[in-house]
Amino acid sequence: xxxxxAHSLATNxxxxxxxxxxxxxxxxxxxxxxxxATKTSMTFSIYLPDEALAGQRCPAILYLSGxxxxxxxxxxxxxxxxxxxxLGMIFIAPDTSPRSSDDDEVPDDERxxxxxxxxxxxxxxxxxxxxxxxxxxxxxxELYDLLRSEFAISSIGIMGHSMxxxxxxxxxxxxxxxxxxxxxxxxVCAASESDWGQAAYTEYFGDxxxxxxxxxxxxxxxRVGQQYAGVLVDQGAADNFLAEGQLQTEKLQQACDKAEQPxxxxxxxxxxxxxxxxxxxxxxxxxxxxxxxxxA
Amino acid sequence: xxxxxAHSLATNxxxxxxxxxxxxxxxxxxxxxxxxATKTSMTFSIYLPDEALAGQRCPAILYLSGxxxxxxxxxxxxxxxxxxxxLGMIFIAPDTSPRSSDDDEVPDDERxxxxxxxxxxxxxxxxxxxxxxxxxxxxxxELYDLLRSEFAISSIGIMGHSMxxxxxxxxxxxxxxxxxxxxxxxxVCAASESDWGQAAYTEYFGDxxxxxxxxxxxxxxxRVGQQYAGVLVDQGAADNFLAEGQLQTEKLQQACDKAEQPxxxxxxxxxxxxxxxxxxxxxxxxxxxxxxxxxA
Numbered sequence: 001x002x003x004x005x006a007h008s009l010a011t012n013x014x015x016x017x018x019x020x021x022x023x024x025x026x027x028x029x030x031x032x033x034x035x036x037a038t039k040t041s042m043t044f045s046i047y048l049p050d051e052a053l054a055g056q057r058c059p060a061i062l063y064l065s066g067x068x069x070x071x072x073x074x075x076x077x078x079x080x081x082x083x084x085x086x087l088g089m090i091f092i093a094p095d096t097s098p099r100s101s102d103d104d105e106v107p108d109d110e111r112x113x114x115x116x117x118x119x120x121x122x123x124x125x126x127x128x129x130x131x132x133x134x135x136x137x138x139x140x141x142e143l144y145d146l147l148r149s150e151f152a153i154s155s156i157g158i159m160g161h162s163m164x165x166x167x168x169x170x171x172x173x174x175x176x177x178x179x180x181x182x183x184x185x186x187x188v189c190a191a192s193e194s195d196w197g198q199a200a201y202t203e204y205f206g207d208x209x210x211x212x213x214x215x216x217x218x219x220x221x222x223r224v225g226q227q228y229a230g231v232l233v234d235q236g237a238a239d240n241f242l243a244e245g246q247l248q249t250e251k252l253q254q255a256c257d258k259a260e261q262p263x264x265x266x267x268x269x270x271x272x273x274x275x276x277x278x279x280x281x282x283x284x285x286x287x288x289x290x291x292x293x294x295x296a
Numbered sequence: 297x298x299x300x301x302a303h304s305l306a307t308n309x310x311x312x313x314x315x316x317x318x319x320x321x322x323x324x325x326x327x328x329x330x331x332x333a334t335k336t337s338m339t340f341s342i343y344l345p346d347e348a349l350a351g352q353r354c355p356a357i358l359y360l361s362g363x364x365x366x367x368x369x370x371x372x373x374x375x376x377x378x379x380x381x382x383l384g385m386i387f388i389a390p391d392t393s394p395r396s397s398d399d400d401e402v403p404d405d406e407r408x409x410x411x412x413x414x415x416x417x418x419x420x421x422x423x424x425x426x427x428x429x430x431x432x433x434x435x436x437x438e439l440y441d442l443l444r445s446e447f448a449i450s451s452i453g454i455m456g457h458s459m460x461x462x463x464x465x466x467x468x469x470x471x472x473x474x475x476x477x478x479x480x481x482x483x484v485c486a487a488s489e490s491d492w493g494q495a496a497y498t499e500y501f502g503d504x505x506x507x508x509x510x511x512x513x514x515x516x517x518x519r520v521g522q523q524y525a526g527v528l529v530d531q532g533a534a535d536n537f538l539a540e541g542q543l544q545t546e547k548l549q550q551a552c553d554k555a556e557q558p559x560x561x562x563x564x565x566x567x568x569x570x571x572x573x574x575x576x577x578x579x580x581x582x583x584x585x586x587x588x589x590x591x592a
Contacts, residue, residue: 022534023572079375079575238318276319279375 013150018043024085025050028075033146037138038098039131040106044143045075046151047084047091057154059180059293060090060147061286062139064121064171066162067113067196070095074161077275083286089293090153091286094143096164098132106132113163113196114203120191121167122215124204133204139167140175155296157181157289161278162241165233166191169217169252176227181292183232183285186239186273189252192216196246218248218255226261229295232288233263234281236271309446314339320381321346324371329442333434334394335427336402340439341371342447343380343387353450355476355589356386356443357582358435360417360467362458363409363492366391370457373571379582385589386449387582390439392460394428402428409459409492410499416487417463418511420500429500435463436471451592453477453585457574458537461529462487465513465548472523477588479528479581482535482569485548488512492542514544514551522557525591528584529559530577532567 018030026049035042052058061084065074071093074080080091096119100106107128109115115129124133147153158179160168165187172182191197192212205211213219235242235249242249249265256263271277314326322345331338348354357380361370367389370376376387392415396402403424405411411425420429443449454475456464461483468478487493488508501507509515531538531545538545545561552559567573 021568021570021572022532022566022576024576028572076373076571079378081572081575082375236318270318272317274317275372276317276324276377279377280318280320 015146015150023047023081026081026085027053028081030071035098035138035142037134037142040098040104041101042095042098042138042143043071044092044094045071046093046147047081048151049085049088049090051088052090052152055152057152058088058090059290060092060151060153060156061289062144062156062158063091063093064119064139064158064160064164064167065093065096066119066160066164067096068117069119069164070117073275074278077279078282079279080282080286083283087286087290089286089290090151092147094139097135109203111199114200118200119163119167120197120200120204120215121164121171122204125208125211126204126206129204136171140171140178144178155180155293157183157292159183159185159285159289160187161185162273163188163191163196166197166217170215170220173217173220173224173227176224180296181289182228183288185234185278185281185285186236186241186247187217187233187249187252188246189248189255190216190218192219193248193251194246218251221252221255221261222258225259228261229292230262230264230288231256232285233265234284235265235267236273236277237267237269238271239273239277241273311442311446319343319377322377322381323349324377326367331394331434331438333430333438336394336400337397338391338394338434338439339367340388340390341367342389342443343377344447345381345384345386347384348386348448351448353448354384354386355586356388356447356449356452357585358440358452358454359387359389360415360435360454360456360460360463361389361392362415362456362460363392364413365415365460366413369571370574373575374578375575376578376582379579383582383586385582385586386447388443390435393431405499407495410496414496415459415463416493416496416500416511417460417467418500421504421507422500422502425500432467436467436474440474451476451589453479453588455479455481455581455585456483457481458569459484459487459492462493462513466511466516469513469516469520469523472520476592477585478524479584481530481574481577481581482532482537482543483513483529483545483548484542485544485551486512486514488515489544489547490542514547517548517551517557518554521555524557525588526558526560526584527552528581529561530580531561531563532569532573533563533565534567535569535573537569
């Protein structure tokens with residue numbers, strides 16, 4: 001994002017407020033804004049504790065959702081609001097991809113793990129995807145700057161679930177100057193080596209395997225080395241996608257070992273891949289990001 | 297429910313398990329079963345803490361949802377699971393009405409507050425509704441007995457939201473021998489005097505105003521007098537349905553005054569009628585039912 005655009009946002013907001021609901025000691029808001037990166041309108045939710053509503057700068061969590069999701073799933077089902085209210089944390093949930101609307105026609109694919117609603121936080125290089133599918137730039141430049149200019153944010157941590165967990169690990173280690181903390185729930189750990197990711201990266205990057213590697217979380221962690229005091233990852237031990245080999249959690253452990261990146265990796269007995277699992281462990285993740293923000 | 301039917305359930309379950317997900321230290325289950333009262337298949341969700349899964353009898357909350365809802369809304373959005381896991385409580389969410397399916401044709405109405413998905417916990421007397429719309433018998437006889445025969449339940453409290461809050465107050469005071477505790481969130485307090493309830497009761501009961509009165513929570517409380525050590529009610533002060541006169545909270549206060557029924561009625565500043573409000577106060581309600589169960 002160029003400075004002129006950032007300045008225009010700060011002085012003349014291009015966000016449209018969609019809804020406000022009081023929740024615990026704070027408010028759940030939704031906004032829509034026009035994105036130059038995706039060339040579409042984009043929606044995000046943001047939970048603002050009363051401190052932030054009063055203008056006091058609070059630490060924030062940027063939460064990246066998984067395949068098939070939009071901002072609603074985590075906002076309705078993960079129950080982050082109570083702990084964020086208690087600790088005074090902001091929680092932001094962006095959409096997972098550009099989407100077609102009356103105003104915008106966006107490419108799509110029949111497979112749920114490619115195209116609209118699929119959650120790869122990368123900039124596609126291959127047509128037709130490269131026109132709109134620039135979610136890395138959207139998240140780390142555009143939305144990041146918009147959030148910092150529009151809300152009382154002191155620092156930003158990044159977390160995500162499933163393919164959004166891959167995005168959180170990838171962007172957290174590719175852009176460590178932007179984030180003070182990283183965590184993930186049931187993450188895909190090496191998208192370029194999973195069936196889902198290989199299908200998507202073939203579309204988005206073609207045969208350029210260097211681009212695949214740059215868009216792979218485990219490769220990136222191993223390459224850049226330690227960036228955070230600790231990384232927290234929870235994984236359901238009864239997760240069917242773990243059994244099917246989509247998640248490859250062992251590759252995250254290997255990458256962190258190589259990077260000498262401290263990793264707290266917890267396998268939770270009996271838990272699956274669902275939001276019932278997410279709500280079970282999310283308080284620990286909010287606490288992790290809050291602690292790291294105090295140290296930042 | 298006759299004893300022969302209850303016996304057949306106990307010895308040869310007619311429930312079909314739809315799903316199981318681990319959530320905190322317990323499991324969220326869904327079941328379907330054939331209902332003689334509604335002459336349809338009915339679905340409910342039940343959260344079972346590990347103690348109950350191990351066969352230890354636990355107190356239970358029967359939660360009645362509001363207009364337009366089914367068992368999913370509260371199960372996905374209210375976040376009762378954490379507190380129920382902590383306290384060792386069972387939480388049951390039935391559907392709000394009979395519904396048409398491939399096997400069953402059920403009457404309906406274009407208005408969202410009449411017919412399928414509308415949540416009146418009464419037995420209709422007028423055709424065509426009287427064939428299926430027998431939700432009072434479904435809840436207090438059929439489902440009640442099914443739950444007690446199939447799960448490790450020590451006692452049952454009843455709560456609900458909006459028109460389900462009306463149902464909880466109505467059934468709790470009509471059948472005090474069945475329930476050990478009552479609470480409500482944003483309840484309709486006098487259905488026979490609200491626009492929604494008058495439309496529905498005209499369909500379900502016709503002109504017999506004695507039936508309307510028997511199906512009215514405030515009237516019932518005033519008539520039967522004190523039944524519980526205390527009743528807990530939370531109401532959002534910024535609730536649009538309160539402003540529109542659908543809830544008539546003052547009639548609940550007047551009825552409890554007349555009945556000498558202790559009532560804790562809390563108006564929550566800034567809060568609306570949504571699940572964001574429900575999740576904000578539900579822990580206090582679970583705690584209320586847990587305390588009352590200890591006294592029972």
